[in-house]
Amino acid sequence: MITPARLFDGKTARAQDVTLKLGGSVLKLTGETDALLGEWPLHHLRDENAAPNRNGIRLSVAPDDPARIEIDDAGFVEELRRLCPHLRKKRPAEAGWWKPYLYWGGGAVLSVVIIFTVVLPLLATQIAYLIPEKSRAEVGLQAERVFIKAIAKRQNVSPAAAVCRNEAGEQALQTLVATLGAGAGGDTPVKDVTVIRTPSANAFALPGGHLLVFSGLIDLADDPNSLAGVLAHEIGHAEFLHPTRLFVANAGIATVFSLLLGDVTGGAFLATMGQLTVGSAYTRDFERDADRAGVRLMQAANFDISPMIPMMKKLAAKANSSKSKSSGSGFSFFQSHPGLAERLALLDAAGSSGGLAMTAEGWAALKSICK
Amino acid sequence: MTSSDTGSLAGVDQKAVAVSTTGGAGASQITFAVSRKHLLIRLIKNKIFGILTFGIYRFWGKTHVRRLLWQGTVIENDRLEYTGTAKELFLGFLVAMIILLPLMLVVSLAVKLLTVSGPASGLISQVANFAFLYMFWQFARYRLWRYRLSRTSWRGIRFYLSGSAMAYAGQVLLWTVLSIVTLGWAYPWLRAFRLNYQLNNTHFGDGRFTYQGTVGGLFRIYWPAILIAQLSIVAVAMYIYQTDAISLSFSGLAVSKSKLTGGDHAILILGLGGLFLFLMLSILSFAVRVWEFRYLAGVTHFLGAAFSSRLTIRSVLSVFLLLLFMGFVAYLGFALLVITVIKFQTSATAFVLVLALFVAYLGFDILKTLYLIVPLVSAICRSLHIYNVEIFEETAASSEKAPRYGEGFADALDVGAF
Numbered sequence: 001m002i003t004p005a006r007l008f009d010g011k012t013a014r015a016q017d018v019t020l021k022l023g024g025s026v027l028k029l030t031g032e033t034d035a036l037l038g039e040w041p042l043h044h045l046r047d048e049n050a051a052p053n054r055n056g057i058r059l060s061v062a063p064d065d066p067a068r069i070e071i072d073d074a075g076f077v078e079e080l081r082r083l084c085p086h087l088r089k090k091r092p093a094e095a096g097w098w099k100p101y102l103y104w105g106g107g108a109v110l111s112v113v114i115i116f117t118v119v120l121p122l123l124a125t126q127i128a129y130l131i132p133e134k135s136r137a138e139v140g141l142q143a144e145r146v147f148i149k150a151i152a153k154r155q156n157v158s159p160a161a162a163v164c165r166n167e168a169g170e171q172a173l174q175t176l177v178a179t180l181g182a183g184a185g186g187d188t189p190v191k192d193v194t195v196i197r198t199p200s201a202n203a204f205a206l207p208g209g210h211l212l213v214f215s216g217l218i219d220l221a222d223d224p225n226s227l228a229g230v231l232a233h234e235i236g237h238a239e240f241l242h243p244t245r246l247f248v249a250n251a252g253i254a255t256v257f258s259l260l261l262g263d264v265t266g267g268a269f270l271a272t273m274g275q276l277t278v279g280s281a282y283t284r285d286f287e288r289d290a291d292r293a294g295v296r297l298m299q300a301a302n303f304d305i306s307p308m309i310p311m312m313k314k315l316a317a318k319a320n321s322s323k324s325k326s327s328g329s330g331f332s333f334f335q336s337h338p339g340l341a342e343r344l345a346l347l348d349a350a351g352s353s354g355g356l357a358m359t360a361e362g363w364a365a366l367k368s369i370c371k
Numbered sequence: 372m373t374s375s376d377t378g379s380l381a382g383v384d385q386k387a388v389a390v391s392t393t394g395g396a397g398a399s400q401i402t403f404a405v406s407r408k409h410l411l412i413r414l415i416k417n418k419i420f421g422i423l424t425f426g427i428y429r430f431w432g433k434t435h436v437r438r439l440l441w442q443g444t445v446i447e448n449d450r451l452e453y454t455g456t457a458k459e460l461f462l463g464f465l466v467a468m469i470i471l472l473p474l475m476l477v478v479s480l481a482v483k484l485l486t487v488s489g490p491a492s493g494l495i496s497q498v499a500n501f502a503f504l505y506m507f508w509q510f511a512r513y514r515l516w517r518y519r520l521s522r523t524s525w526r527g528i529r530f531y532l533s534g535s536a537m538a539y540a541g542q543v544l545l546w547t548v549l550s551i552v553t554l555g556w557a558y559p560w561l562r563a564f565r566l567n568y569q570l571n572n573t574h575f576g577d578g579r580f581t582y583q584g585t586v587g588g589l590f591r592i593y594w595p596a597i598l599i600a601q602l603s604i605v606a607v608a609m610y611i612y613q614t615d616a617i618s619l620s621f622s623g624l625a626v627s628k629s630k631l632t633g634g635d636h637a638i639l640i641l642g643l644g645g646l647f648l649f650l651m652l653s654i655l656s657f658a659v660r661v662w663e664f665r666y667l668a669g670v671t672h673f674l675g676a677a678f679s680s681r682l683t684i685r686s687v688l689s690v691f692l693l694l695l696f697m698g699f700v701a702y703l704g705f706a707l708l709v710i711t712v713i714k715f716q717t718s719a720t721a722f723v724l725v726l727a728l729f730v731a732y733l734g735f736d737i738l739k740t741l742y743l744i745v746p747l748v749s750a751i752c753r754s755l756h757i758y759n760v761e762i763f764e765e766t767a768a769s770s771e772k773a774p775r776y777g778e779g780f781a782d783a784l785d786v787g788a789f
Contacts, residue, residue, distance in 0.1 A: 013526040014526075015449075070449075104469070127483070132488055
């Protein structure tokens with residue numbers, strides 16, 4: 001079978017008129033002077049059109065050869081398609097095609113892993129300490145305002161009404177927090193502590209040493225030491241600047257995910273999911289540190305920590321029955337924490353030496369702070 | 372043509388002008404036609420596989436779309452061919468990640484540190500961060516063109532882009548800053564630099580394109596638009612100031628929610644003022660781009676070949692109107708979503724709505740390619756004429772090396788539409 005066609009040899013942009021001849025296992029190309037221009041093996045031929053083109057075919061012979069033959073003859077094209085069933089298949093991959101994927105892919109994965117496990121936590125810690133104390137307090141204060149507003153809105157009261165103001169109760173709480181904070185070495189990490197009227201039992205440490213205690217937690221506590229244990233844990237967060245570190249790390253995580261996902265549709269959603277996953281991995285580590293710090297602070301103040309055990313069990317039961325939500329920059333007492341068994345074991349090991357965390361009057365005043 | 376334009380190619384210019392005035396005899400056309408059905412199927416496949424693979428499929432998807440679009444472009448009976456592979460895009464992405472991740476991480480954390488450290492250092496760091504990102508974006512865009520051109524071939528010969536992406540990005544940043552400082556009057560210089568650098572660095576085989584436009588030529592196109600834009604901004608600002616709408620609208624937001632008060636009226640004024648400015652600026656920027664394209668086509672040459680474009684605003688008006696319409700629908704849809712989420716604060720409704728928004732977004736993306744990009748490219752191609760297209764046949768393949776991997780930076784930074 002013979003047909004005229006146009007050859008682009010890949011060396012110049014000028015089309016050459018050629019005659020194609022099917023001969024055995026090759027396609028013979030002859031020029032105007034009947035000179036043989038080339039023989040293209042049939043099993044190497046591929047159609048370079050993006051979609052099957054009914055009217056014609058654009059042949060190539062090798063992956064890195066820019067030469068093309070354009071054929072318009074429908075009969076010839078049909079015959080060629082019959083002889084070469086693989087015209088629209090991919091060329092077999094050359095040996096070692098996977099190597100660049102492995103090297104660069106491995107490098108990229110390694111770089112992400114190192115960034116998340118080593119670089120980002122380290123940088124976040126350094127930066128958290130570099131941020132002036134005043135700025136940290138400012139960030140925390142803003143978070144606190146947002147927090148209180150959200151709770152007040154849920155209960156349909158003004159933000160001011162959501163905060164419990166009772167001088168004797170506040171005094172008692174501040175004394176307790178100051179005593180516990182004194183064990184942290186240096187300045188007390190807690191700047192202020194606010195009690196909020198809401199039934200859920202929780203406490204939060206926000207950036208800049210702002211502590212939030214929900215009245216539900218005070219109601220749930222049977223004795224001062226169980227409450228003090230929870231507060232000591234939160235003071236531990238404040239001592240290590242965990243809230244500020246998480247605040248900084250979140251910005252880094254967001255940057256990494258937005259780069260990884262590029263212009264993927266729905267990338268923002270995937271980035272948020274990724275951020276939550278990585279963020280909660282960080283908080284789990286922070287929680288372990290805070291648990292240990294809590295035990296240390298309680299012992300330094302010579303308070304008995306063993307009442308924490310029944311409190312912890314009660315909180316766990318409560319957390320399972322109701323889903324308590326919290327903001328991203330705060331540390332809730334029951335959120336992405338290590339397993340309950342692990343935490344109880346730590347408390348068991350701490351023993352039951354030490355005295356009461358508060359006087360009877362102080363405890364009574366604190367219990368009625370929101371009444 | 373101003374006198375400064377006439378250089379060594381003056382003879383060719385005259386020839387091109389002569390040809391175009393005698394009714395386009397000997398002019399070659401470019402046509403762009405793709406099967407919407409093929410493209411739609413491909414785009415839907417891309418979205419589905421993209422979601423299933425958390426976005427990794429995008430490199431394969433993009434390559435398929437480009438092959439379709441490139442093949443749809445016919446110059447003198449010969450189709451363009453896209454020779455890039457998904458592998459190159461994917462590896463380009465991986466390489467960019469290794470370089471970009473630590474860089475961007477440090478930058479973003481430094482900005483965070485400075486932002487919380489105080490308002491002054493925060494402002495400076497934000498501006499510096501913006502300048503850095505803007506420059507990097509330009510850099511990525513230049514590299515993207517370089518890759519795409521190097522993977523575009525016609526008659527077996529490929530294009531390529533020379534020049535330094537870094538130098539380009541630096542100068543664009545400089546001219547952008549000047550444009551901001553001069554309230555827009557330096558903008559023609561920015562455009563002139565971009566066109567000059569980009570077109571004069573564009574090659575086909577061993578031949579180079581030459582752009583002979585002048586700042587004066589661009590200034591003639593842009594000055595009325597700049598003036599009108601400035602006047603409209605001033606007019607709207609004065610009107611808002613006179614009616615004291617800003618303070619009234621704040622008090623309106625704070626006080627009443629039931630009756631139509633002076634505050635509501637003020638919010639209406641602000642809204643209408645914003646809408647007027649938005650429409651005005653969209654129409655102006657759309658019109659000047661059309662005129663600019665006609666201008667640049669007329670002053671661009673390839674060896675002895677010349678170009679001209681008869682692109683009219685009317686021929687792309689439907690695209691522009693559709694773009695506006697889609698923008699409004701998106702805006703309304705988003706507003707509706709926000710209102711609904713605020714009203715029904717349950718996670719179930721929020722989830723359903725976010726899902727609906729996601730599906731709508733996917734649909735928008737597909738519609739954008741089918742009914743905005745395709746008709747626009749088609750109109751631009753139809754408007755173009757090439758004179759002395761035979762010159763292209765003299766071109767030989769270039770020995771210039773093409774980039775090995777492609778577009779990683781641009782992909783990570785979200786540059787480029789398809």
